[in-house]
Amino acid sequence: MKRPSAVLLAAALLIVSTHAETRRIDPRAYLEHIKFLASGDLEGRGNGSPGLDTAADYIASQFREAGLEPGGDAGTYFQRFDMITGLSLQAGNVLAINADRSAVDFQIGRDYQLVSTSSDQSAPARPLPLVFAGYGISAPALHYDDYAGVDSTGKAVLIFTHEPQENDPRSAFDGQTNTMHASMMRKVEVARSRGAKALLVIDDANHRPATDRFRRWLREPQAEEYGLPVYYLSRDRVQRALGTRMNLGTVSAEIDRDFEPKSRALNGLTVNAVDQTVKVRRPVRNVIGLLKGTDPSVQAETVIVGAHYDHLGRSGRFSMSQNSTGQTHHGADDNASGTAAVIEMARAAVDARTEFRRSVIFMTFAGEEHGLLGSSHYVNHPSVPIDKTIAMINLDMVGRAGGRILVDGLANAPSIDEDLKAAESSSSLKMTALRGGPGAGASDDASFLLRKIPSINFFSGFHSDYHRPSDTWDKIDAAGGAAVADLALALARQLANRAERPPFVETIQQENHSTGAVGAVSGYGPYFGSVPDFANEGNGVKFAEVRSGSPAAKAGFRGGDVMISFGGAAIKTLYDFTFALRDKKPGEKVDVTVLRDGKPVTAIVELTTRP
Numbered sequence: 217m218k219r220p221s222a223v224l225l226a227a228a229l230l231i232v233s234t235h236a237e238t239r240r241i242d243p244r245a246y247l248e249h250i251k252f253l254a255s256g257d258l259e260g261r262g263n264g265s266p267g268l269d270t271a272a273d274y275i276a277s278q279f280r281e282a283g284l285e286p287g288g289d290a291g292t293y294f295q296r297f298d299m300i301t302g303l304s305l306q307a308g309n310v311l312a313i314n315a316d317r318s319a320v321d322f323q324i325g326r327d328y329q330l331v332s333t334s335s336d337q338s339a340p341a342r343p344l345p346l347v348f349a350g351y352g353i354s355a356p357a358l359h360y361d362d363y364a365g366v367d368s369t370g371k372a373v374l375i376f377t378h379e380p381q382e383n384d385p386r387s388a389f390d391g392q393t394n395t396m397h398a399s400m401m402r403k404v405e406v407a408r409s410r411g412a413k414a415l416l417v418i419d420d421a422n423h424r425p426a427t428d429r430f431r432r433w434l435r436e437p438q439a440e441e442y443g444l445p446v447y448y449l450s451r452d453r454v455q456r457a458l459g460t461r462m463n464l465g466t467v468s469a470e471i472d473r474d475f476e477p478k479s480r481a482l483n484g485l486t487v488n489a490v491d492q493t494v495k496v497r498r499p500v501r502n503v504i505g506l507l508k509g510t511d512p513s514v515q516a517e518t519v520i521v522g523a524h525y526d527h528l529g530r531s532g533r534f535s536m537s538q539n540s541t542g543q544t545h546h547g548a549d550d551n552a553s554g555t556a557a558v559i560e561m562a563r564a565a566v567d568a569r570t571e572f573r574r575s576v577i578f579m580t581f582a583g584e585e586h587g588l589l590g591s592s593h594y595v596n597h598p599s600v601p602i603d604k605t606i607a608m609i610n611l612d613m614v615g616r617a618g619g620r621i622l623v624d625g626l627a628n629a630p631s632i633d634e635d636l637k638a639a640e641s642s643s644s645l646k647m648t649a650l651r652g653g654p655g656a657g658a659s660d661d662a663s664f665l666l667r668k669i670p671s672i673n674f675f676s677g678f679h680s681d682y683h684r685p686s687d688t689w690d691k692i693d694a695a696g697g698a699a700v701a702d703l704a705l706a707l708a709r710q711l712a713n714r715a716e717r718p719p720f721v722e723t724i725q726q727e728n729h730s731t732g733a734v735g736a737v738s739g740y741g742p743y744f745g746s747v748p749d750f751a752n753e754g755n756g757v758k759f760a761e762v763r764s765g766s767p768a769a770k771a772g773f774r775g776g777d778v779m780i781s782f783g784g785a786a787i788k789t790l791y792d793f794t795f796a797l798r799d800k801k802p803g804e805k806v807d808v809t810v811l812r813d814g815k816p817v818t819a820i821v822e823l824t825t826r827p
């Protein structure tokens with residue numbers, strides 16, 4: 217939908233008359249912010265950590281020095297909320313491998329760590345028979361299945377990390393590049409589908425055991441809730457428990473050599489395992505500054521410019537690096553780069569405040585890495601009424617532009633295309649405008665899209681340092697990042713000066729693929745059409761939204777419903793839904809039960825392929 221030509225002409229004249237007054241963002245100043253935020257002193261800005269608090273104070277001081285008004289709670293720059301940031305160990309964690317007349321005990325923090333807790337920690341401990349299932353992989357298309365010929369129902373399953381023939385480029389797997397079968401979540405999914413009651417994971421012989429991570433995990437414990445207890449153990453101590461029944465190094469080499477599973481029941485061995493943890497809640501803060509617009513007729517309306525400033529801290533929970541718990545994930549590109557851009561955009565906007573008819577809110581979010589929690593909190597507790605927010609601009613990973621930038625979100629706001637072209641006219645960057653691509657709704661912009669607010673996301677692309685400790689400041693393209701900030705600020709100016717607010721256009725889009733649990737639901741399996749509410753902490757999967765025209769929508773489900781059953785399987789966590797959905801195929805019909813206003817509602821959903 218294009219605006220009338222007269223409006224376009226007026227907007228163009230406004231740019232000509234005012235753009236020259238706006239200073240360009242200095243790459244050196246931009247990079248200095250990143251150096252601070254991604255420094256070792258801030259230890260990766262993990263949610264609930266002192267490093268994140270230091271980052272929040274720094275951003276607030278920059279907003280104050282720039283001349284922004286406080287936009288947070290009680291006249292401050294901060295909007296506080298609580299979130300679950302990790303786990304606290306309780307008394308009673310037990311792990312032992314028992315032989316007929318002896319037992320090898322494992323001490324948490326010395327000999328093992330928790331990867332996943334069970335959904336029901338009140339269940340009594342019972343000895344579980346132990347079976348070995350190679351790498352825990354079932355890949356019929358690759359003619360490899362560790363579970364073929366072994367019964368794992370009701371048992372503890374011992375498996376290796378990674379994949380067979382990892383160093384062989386001729387492997388049916390990808391040789392030196394791991395496939396999805398190497399991921400812990402995939403291994404858990406397969407174990408659950410085969411009836412396992414616990415999963416014991418050790419490093420395969422091609423990797424040196426990372427036992428030093430066990431104690432580090434105690435300092436910042438992180439675990440998922442896959443509905444299956446998963447333990448990462450010392451390989452040497454497991455070998456001691458196995459004795460002469462099986463040599464782990466030998467069996468790993470045999471699998472690599474002939475590509476044949478060596479799975480077997482470990483007769484005479486049982487496992488006692490109990491996991492006892494409680495979730496830890498800690499306060500975190502969004503940081504909000506306000507630049508009031510100059511036109512009284514539209515000053516109450518706002519454009520939001522945002523970026524998340526949290527990262528992974530020292531946690532290996534969402535890391536793409538194997539055995540990285542305890543290592544600082546610096547997060548220079550993800551997302552000190554976007555945060556630095558917002559800080560410098562705020563400074564430049566205040567210097568040119570007369571150019572903005574509408575108000576502009578500059579904001580950095582906490583909790584993004586745990587599921588967009590900061591932006592979700594803001595849209596539910598906005599500083600300015602949410603219906604007065606006309607658009608949102610998000611910057612997530614913009615520090616490796618290299619002369620080009622991806623801009624997404626136009627599918628839901630096609631009228632912004634002209635604004636973007638006007639902003640691009642003075643930019644040195646090669647811009648690729650996407651419409652419903654991988655960046656749409658893949659970050660905090662998703663929270664605003666759910667409220668039907670046009671949202672544009674700037675993104676310079678994934679790279680090999682993503683979610684790894686190696687995402688450091690020295691790899692940042694400072695000139696490119698500053699150019700992205702210039703472009704995004706020019707777009708903010710265009711939106712703030714539009715004659716009319718941009719309309720939101722409904723589209724049928726896939727669920728986003730941004731992080732952990734979201735990608736898990738959307739990455740494989742048929743299409744259902746719900747968007748999970750990550751802030752939900754009760755049992756079941758709460759829908760933040762149900763996509764228009766999706767199978768779930770056609771069955772009558774809607775945002776706010778809480779799924780408790782899918783195809784006869786109880787749904788307690790998002791992972792329960794993930795695993796249940798992946799077991800289905802497009803065209804299948806499944807009974808789905810949700811709670812709506814506390815009452816169960818059941819309908820049949822016909823799953824489809826993804827749009």
